[in-house]
Amino acid sequence: MAVNEKDIDSILEAYPAKVKRNRKKHIVIKDSSLAHQEIEANTRTIPGIITNRGCAYAGCKGVVLGPIKDIVHITHGPVGCGYYSWLTRRNKAKTLEDGKNYLAYCVTTDMQETDIVFGGEKKLAKVIDEVVEIFKPNGVTVSATCPIGLIGDDINAIAKAAQEKHGIPVMAFSCEGYKGVSQSAGHHIANNGVLEWMVGKGEMTEAPAKYSINMLGEYNIGGDSWEIERFLKEIGYHIIAVATGDGSYENLKNTHVADLNLVQCHRSINYIAEMLEIKYGTPWLKVNFIGVEATVKSLRDMAIYFGDPELIQKTEDVIAREVARVEPILNQYKKICEGKTAFCFVGGSRGHHYQKLFADLGIDTVLAGYEFAHRDDYEGRQVIPDIKPDADSKNIPELHVESDKKLFKLKISPEKAEELKKKIPLSNYEGMNAEMKDGYLIVDDLNHFETERFVELLKPDIFASGIKDKFIPQKMGIPSKQIHSYDYSGPYAGFNGAVKFAEDVTAMFTTPTWNFMTPPWKYKPMLEGTVEEEGN
Amino acid sequence: MLNFTPKELQERKSGGMINPAKTCQPIGAMYAALGIHRCLPHSHGSQGCCSYHRMHLTRHFRDPVMASTSSFTEGASVFGGGANLKTSIKNVFAIYDPDIMAIHTTCLTETIGDDIPAYLGTAEIPEGKIVIHCNTPSYVGSHITGFSNMTKGMVTYLSEASTETKKEQVNLIPGFVNPGDMREIKRLVKVMGINFIMFPDTSGVVDSPMTGKFEMYPKGGTTIGELKDTGNSRLTLALGSFASTDASLALERKCKVPAKIMKTPIGVKATDEFLMALRNGFVKEIPYELEEERGQLVDIMTDTHYHFHGKKVAVFGDPDIVIGLTEFVLSLGMIPVHVLTGTPGNAFEKELRAMLLEAGIKGNVKASGDLFEFHQWIKNETVDLIIGNTYGKYIARAEDIPLVRVGFPILDRSVHSYMPIVGYKGAMRLIEMISGALLDKQDRDAADEDFELVM
Numbered sequence: 006m007a008v009n010e011k012d013i014d015s016i017l018e019a020y021p022a023k024v025k026r027n028r029k030k031h032i033v034i035k036d037s038s039l040a041h042q043e044i045e046a047n048t049r050t051i052p053g054i055i056t057n058r059g060c061a062y063a064g065c066k067g068v069v070l071g072p073i074k075d076i077v078h079i080t081h082g083p084v085g086c087g088y089y090s091w092l093t094r095r096n097k098a099k100t101l102e103d104g105k106n107y108l109a110y111c112v113t114t115d116m117q118e119t120d121i122v123f124g125g126e127k128k129l130a131k132v133i134d135e136v137v138e139i140f141k142p143n144g145v146t147v148s149a150t151c152p153i154g155l156i157g158d159d160i161n162a163i164a165k166a167a168q169e170k171h172g173i174p175v176m177a178f179s180c181e182g183y184k185g186v187s188q189s190a191g192h193h194i195a196n197n198g199v200l201e202w203m204v205g206k207g208e209m210t211e212a213p214a215k216y217s218i219n220m221l222g223e224y225n226i227g228g229d230s231w232e233i234e235r236f237l238k239e240i241g242y243h244i245i246a247v248a249t250g251d252g253s254y255e256n257l258k259n260t261h262v263a264d265l266n267l268v269q270c271h272r273s274i275n276y277i278a279e280m281l282e283i284k285y286g287t288p289w290l291k292v293n294f295i296g297v298e299a300t301v302k303s304l305r306d307m308a309i310y311f312g313d314p315e316l317i318q319k320t321e322d323v324i325a326r327e328v329a330r331v332e333p334i335l336n337q338y339k340k341i342c343e344g345k346t347a348f349c350f351v352g353g354s355r356g357h358h359y360q361k362l363f364a365d366l367g368i369d370t371v372l373a374g375y376e377f378a379h380r381d382d383y384e385g386r387q388v389i390p391d392i393k394p395d396a397d398s399k400n401i402p403e404l405h406v407e408s409d410k411k412l413f414k415l416k417i418s419p420e421k422a423e424e425l426k427k428k429i430p431l432s433n434y435e436g437m438n439a440e441m442k443d444g445y446l447i448v449d450d451l452n453h454f455e456t457e458r459f460v461e462l463l464k465p466d467i468f469a470s471g472i473k474d475k476f477i478p479q480k481m482g483i484p485s486k487q488i489h490s491y492d493y494s495g496p497y498a499g500f501n502g503a504v505k506f507a508e509d510v511t512a513m514f515t516t517p518t519w520n521f522m523t524p525p526w527k528y529k530p531m532l533e534g535t536v537e538e539e540g541n
Numbered sequence: 542m543l544n545f546t547p548k549e550l551q552e553r554k555s556g557g558m559i560n561p562a563k564t565c566q567p568i569g570a571m572y573a574a575l576g577i578h579r580c581l582p583h584s585h586g587s588q589g590c591c592s593y594h595r596m597h598l599t600r601h602f603r604d605p606v607m608a609s610t611s612s613f614t615e616g617a618s619v620f621g622g623g624a625n626l627k628t629s630i631k632n633v634f635a636i637y638d639p640d641i642m643a644i645h646t647t648c649l650t651e652t653i654g655d656d657i658p659a660y661l662g663t664a665e666i667p668e669g670k671i672v673i674h675c676n677t678p679s680y681v682g683s684h685i686t687g688f689s690n691m692t693k694g695m696v697t698y699l700s701e702a703s704t705e706t707k708k709e710q711v712n713l714i715p716g717f718v719n720p721g722d723m724r725e726i727k728r729l730v731k732v733m734g735i736n737f738i739m740f741p742d743t744s745g746v747v748d749s750p751m752t753g754k755f756e757m758y759p760k761g762g763t764t765i766g767e768l769k770d771t772g773n774s775r776l777t778l779a780l781g782s783f784a785s786t787d788a789s790l791a792l793e794r795k796c797k798v799p800a801k802i803m804k805t806p807i808g809v810k811a812t813d814e815f816l817m818a819l820r821n822g823f824v825k826e827i828p829y830e831l832e833e834e835r836g837q838l839v840d841i842m843t844d845t846h847y848h849f850h851g852k853k854v855a856v857f858g859d860p861d862i863v864i865g866l867t868e869f870v871l872s873l874g875m876i877p878v879h880v881l882t883g884t885p886g887n888a889f890e891k892e893l894r895a896m897l898l899e900a901g902i903k904g905n906v907k908a909s910g911d912l913f914e915f916h917q918w919i920k921n922e923t924v925d926l927i928i929g930n931t932y933g934k935y936i937a938r939a940e941d942i943p944l945v946r947v948g949f950p951i952l953d954r955s956v957h958s959y960m961p962i963v964g965y966k967g968a969m970r971l972i973e974m975i976s977g978a979l980l981d982k983q984d985r986d987a988a989d990e991d992f993e994l995v996m
Contacts, residue, residue, distance in 0.1 A: 053632030060589020085565030131555035
């Protein structure tokens with residue numbers, strides 16, 4: 006199965022020279038005999054290339070802000086962007102007692118030609134007024150689309166004035182689609198705003214309960230977060246806020262008092278995790294609740310962090326019970342899945358996390374990559390000092406935070422932190438590459454052309470990606486799983502999620518529908534006859 | 542569900558939308574471009590636009606939707622997108638090898654004033670390959686406008702009047718409908734025995750078969766040769782005034798092909814008109830096969846009228862589809878009390894008001910409306926049925942009203958894009974859906990003693 010450089014070159018041969026040079030740097034064949042393998046990531050997509058990537062607006066409003074349920078999210082721009090990011094990401098949310106859940110509403114300023122010519126500030130101000138009057142939300146966000154920055158609407162000034170007028174937070178995000186090189190820019194812009202305008206605004210000054218944690222970078226797709234919370238709560242953790250799946254301003258504003266921040270999606274939320282550590286003294290732990298083995302490890306790492314024997318015992322009890330419950334079920338599915346191969350090309354952390362879920366079923370991931378990750382998501386955080394800022398990354402404002410004079414509280418001593426770092430990924434992420442097997446492929450910003458060629462070369466048994474490329478391998482007869490939306494199933498996280506995933510993936514392999522792909526007249530002769538033998 | 546939508550209708554003066562009933566131009570242009578054989582649609586703007594449009598179209602059709610993007614950065618937004626477009630053209634032909642590239646713009650490139658024809662003038666376009674474009678500012682009109690603009694672009698770039706006398710063939714512009722509808726329209730014309738060119742034609746592109754092979758450019762779509770030949774046709778039937786008028790008039794101006802602008806042939810009346818236009822235009826009798834289908838439809842309408850007669854209905858969606866649907870539900874004896882489209886256009890309101898006036902119905906009619914207001918209408922005057930796209934399901938659940946899914950997009954059900962709503966067969970399918978939805982609710986709500994075997 007191992008791939009060599011020649012295979013890659015023969016595929017890239019079809020590219021114009023410039024494209025070939027560029028793309029070669031985004032493709033790595035894992036070789037653990039080398040001290041370090043660098044991959045190019047978070048750089049511009051070449052114009053004309055059919056990429057899976059989206060834009061800064063999609064990362065900001067679509068991913069990070071969108072799930073916050075008690076805030077009304079206004080899209081300032083022509084109608085499309087707000088429309089496409091309306092109810093399309095499966096970030097589930099339960100309505101609490103206050104009833105404030107606005108996820109089924111899409112608010113857009115629906116800018117018209119006159120607004121582009123004369124400016125849309127007045128219209129935006131009026132829309133904010135209307136929204137506050139109709140919905141009485143706990144806050145309002147305004148996300149800018151491409152034309153806003155170009156025509157120079159001052160959304161910050163409008164938001165500030167509206168905040169003073171209405172007495173609720175009104176937050177402006179300059180996440181125009183052309184900023185940065187992918188959704189990633191939008192995550193960063195959103196993270197800055199969440200930290201500046203939401204975190205620390207609550208009344209709490211200390212953790213409300215023992216083992217208080219936040220779950221960062223968990224978006225509750227298909228109910229993932231609810232499955233994770235199920236066993237975390239049973240073990241004894243108190244979850245203050247989830248950022249941002251099933252999230253709310255009401256909870257996020259007290260994020261600062263937690264004893265520990267869990268980071269699930271490193272790419273989309275590591276900025277907040279880092280800033281929370283600097284500003285409020287809370288370390289973060291890289292976790293992965295996707296896959297049984299990964300979930301068990303994450304639970305043990307959390308227990309090690311708190312170091313309380315009772316908590317450790319409870320953790321082991323829950324692990325033992327859950328594993329005993331799901332393992333026999335998974336073993337049944339494993340009989341069908343074992344020995345198969347997968348491609349796993351998703352987002353900015355899922356490309357790594359979902360390999361664990363495949364591994365639980367005995368499926369080997371032979372090609373993996375991210376759509377919008379940075380080098381540290383591949384190579385580990387130790388490369389961050391080596392990443393040179395370029396023109397695109399410089400356009401994303403860096404929020405420089407300092408320790409908060411009133412609310413900073415060192416959650417563990419520096420000595421203890423150093424000791425823990427040797428055992429658990431505390432404030433650290435080692436990246437995906439470390440866990441890939443030798444000879445397997447790592448591809449950044451995999452595009453359509455390469456998808457087709459690599460599928461032909463490696464003939465995976467299952468292709469895990471998103472909606473835009475789902476039906477391409479499927480036409481070739483290869484089952485294709487959406488890992489952004491789970492094909493409208495889930496949850497896939499935690500113990501129950503692993504079972505659900507196994508059930509779904511096995512169904513993809515065993516559905517009788519594949520048997521009908523070739524019509525019988527393609528392989529059966531038209532004239533049928535029997536030869537009569539003598540004596541019969 | 543939608544608990545914050547108040548019953549009290551208060552005029553919203555901002556001009557903003559809450560729960561829009563339209564989306565932006567470029568997605569319509571991308572969809573139209575997919576209806577050209579071996580064409581790669583290209584989105585000139587930020588890559589998020591292209592991503593959103595491919596995502597949305599793929600969810601509706603459950604088939605690959607291929608398109609490329611100029612992948613703008615901040616630099617391109619400041620200095621203009623010429624370099625990005627030229628690089629795109631070079632890479633698209635080198636890597637993806639389409640016969641034709643159809644470029645549409647976005648709000649970004651329209652705002653900075655990118656001059657596409659000027660860029661095309663200096664771009665390296667390989668010998669024998671074609672690039673066409675249309676402007677699709679997202680801040681004007683809707684996705685239907687975008688579909689219309691790209692279809693018009695096909696005419697302005699490609700149609701040629703190359704024969705001395707016009708050919709005995711008809712141009713059919715189907716409008717923003719599903720491939721299942723396009724196939725049905727073509728079947729009707731084939732049965733009439735008339736040669737035709739349909740453009741754009743997404744059948745065979747976004748409803749491609751499972752064969753074990755991925756085809757970047759499937760069998761379907763109008764060929765470039767056919768698009769050129771549209772200038773030699775004797776007549777153009779523009780089906781759906783919002784999506785098809787501009788292209789048909791451009792063809793009339795450019796190649797002297799007379800344009801007849803008609804309704805999308807939804808329901809018995811509009812299908813009659815469509816066939817009559819073909820009959821009179823080409824002096825062809827309507828074959829018995831179609832007369833029989835019509836007779837079957839009218840038979841069904843009459844036999845089952847008590848399923849739907851007098852029921853109140855609320856219809857929303859794209860203007861051409863809503864106009865056709867409203868006319869048809871009126872033919873069924875239903876009462877359309879709320880009719881709305883998100884697409885702007887006074888013609889929509891005028892046409893529907895006339896229709897309701899003739900039927901003696903006092904109802905709400907609005908273009909440039911949103912689903913927030915549509916829901917409020919329903920809260921003030923409830924209905925027995927909602928007809929519209931998937932977004933209607935939230936209102937349907939909030940108010941416990943059955944929903945018949947028709948139009949674009951339908952994201953939560955499948956097969957719809959293969960099955961027609963046009964023609965007599967399509968009308969039968971609409972009746973099946975309408976009756977089914979109403980009777981399912983009646984069954985669900987019936988007391989045991991009222992629950993019936995035969996209905």
